[in-house]
Structure formats: structure tokens, C-alpha cells
Amino acid sequence: MTCYSLDGLTPVVDPSAYVHPSAVLIGDVIIGPHCYVGPLASLRGDFGRIVLEEGANLQDTCVMHGFPDSDTVVERNGHIGHGAVLHGCRIGADALVGMNAVVMDNARIGARSFVSAAAFVKAGFEGPEQSLIMGAPASVKRSLSDEEVSWKQAGTREYQQLAKRCLEQMQVCEPLTEPEPDRPRISDSGLRPKGSSL
Template structure:
């Protein structure tokens, strides 16, 4: 079933998927009238799942196996953010999970009813729990746990279970992560033409 909001919003994504899969079926679902809103420059991998009230901005990358469930809450992902493979994002009923611009959620991370501010980096397999907030340009280390209602200040590095701030970010962190983020924005542009299913 076609669940695009209108033909202008999803036409680009449908044509990309058709080129890869041989059809235009999308991993995108409405739920009880809640419909995804996806910028045509975003890339959603064919086996990712987008459900309900989910908004994806420009050049957002959603990797294979990611699940974004806006079934009874809403999810917003800002321009240029990378939702890597296996990430799970959800929100509580009538509440919201917000991912800012140019954020990066590493492979297998989980974000539940939280706020991730612009340029933040969530490490692989990290968990960001209900009502917590990760500040602008903050970095959560791999496997870290941001507890319910925990605030991670902007421009800090936080590690552990639960995470504790261990220092401030340095210019080399910004340079390295800016480079990595541009790689994923580039993939959102390159996959439509370069990815070809061969089985």
C-alpha cells in the first residue's frame, strides 16, 4: 500500500527503491492516520522500517535494519543526521523523540523518548533513555547508558553505565566527527545511483 503523504514528497524515494529492488514498495507505514514525512533527499535503506508520525529532514541517512516507530508518539530527525544500521528510535504515547541537525547515532544505538541536540554523537550500542537530553556536540561513548532524565551537557564526552562526563570535546573531535557525518550525508546522495541489488 502506498502511504506517501503526496506524490511530491515520496516520488524520489520510490524511484530510488525501484532502481534497487525492481519495485517501488517502501518500508514506510502509516498507523491510524499518522503518516511519515520524508524529505526527497533523505535515504531510507529498503529494509529499515519507518512507522507513523516520523519526520526526516534533508539528506538524512537511515541505515539497514533501523526502526523508527512513531506509532503513538512522534519522532523528528533534523537535516543531515545519520541513523546508522540497527538503530531503534521510539517515543512514549503523545510524546516525542527529537534528533537535531547533523547528529550521528551509531550502529545499534537505542533512543527512547529523549532529545538529541544538534551535532551530538551517540556511540554504537549506546542507550539514551526516557526524558534525557544529550547536548549539542556532546559525545556518548560506545555502549554508554544515558539514564532516565539525565542531562549530558553540550560539548562534553560521557562514558560508562551510567554515563559520566569525563571531559570536554576538543577541536580534533569536531574535525573527526564532522568528516564522519559528511560521509553519511554523502551516502544519502550516492546510494540512489550506486546501490544495486544483485540477487
């Protein structure tokens, strides 16, 4: 990872977390245990504090940033999809933010809620627990079922396992010029319910 201290504050990464080498961490960033931070993610703690709590994942090309004296937080087991932007907001425990969604300053997404892909959550928005939040500007559409929350939790466990796999097995290599005969496939972990996908 590319890591910079700023104004005497150095990013903190728990040893059990995986942060991809192309991710950038600046200043007041705290990444907790069993987190996953994907390629090209940017966590800029140059104004406010950036926090990923235990088991959270922040996928490829996500951005976390905030205004001075703000905290941008993904609580325990939060799940942030590819390309999402979080700015000075709080994502509740076990919540999911979909791909390319934007969540603005002082917005709070309740625990076990889903923000749909490409949603725009305005500053100051308050989302109740276990709700589906969609649109631009986003609004609460309905409550989520326990089955839907369970589907999300399985996906988050996949990313917690991915953090472990990457720490143990990922290495820089040169590409092959052609596939090997009988090339194996990366196997399904078995953590997701049958028929689901993230």
C-alpha cells in the same frame, strides 16, 4: 523501506534523504533533508513523534521510539552509531551517539557531545554541550576539544555523501560467484582527516 501509516499519520521522508529498503517507518516519523537511515533501523512513531533533522544519520539496527506524547529527536547533523537505542530523548545538533549506546526518556545530549559506545544514559540525564559522556550509568567525563568535534563532523559528512551515493547508485543485484580479476575498491571520499576512522 517498509512504511506504515497509523491513526491517520503517514511517515514523511524528504526526497534528498536515503532510507534503506529494510528499514521500518511507522506512523509519526519525520525524516529531513540529506539524512541517512541504515539497514534494519526501526523508527516507531506509534506513540510519540520521531524526528531526524537535516543531515542526521541513523545507522544499521538502530531503534527510535518513545512514550505517548513524547518526541524522540536527533537534531541537525546528529550521528547515531550502529545498534543504538533512542527512547523519548533529544540528541543535540552535531552530537554523536556511539554503537550500542542507549539513551532513555527525557534525556538531553548537548550539542557537539559524544556518547560513548555501549553507554547507558538514564532517563532525565542532562548533558552539557561539547562533552564526553561515558559509562553505565553514563556521566560526563570531560569537555571535548574542537579537534575531536571536527573529527566527528567529517564522519557525519561521510554519511551525508553516502545518502547521496545510495540514492544515485545503489541497486538490487545477484552476487557474483567469485571476485573479478583486478577487482576495484570503493575509494576514500577524502572527507575524513588523515589517520581518523569511524
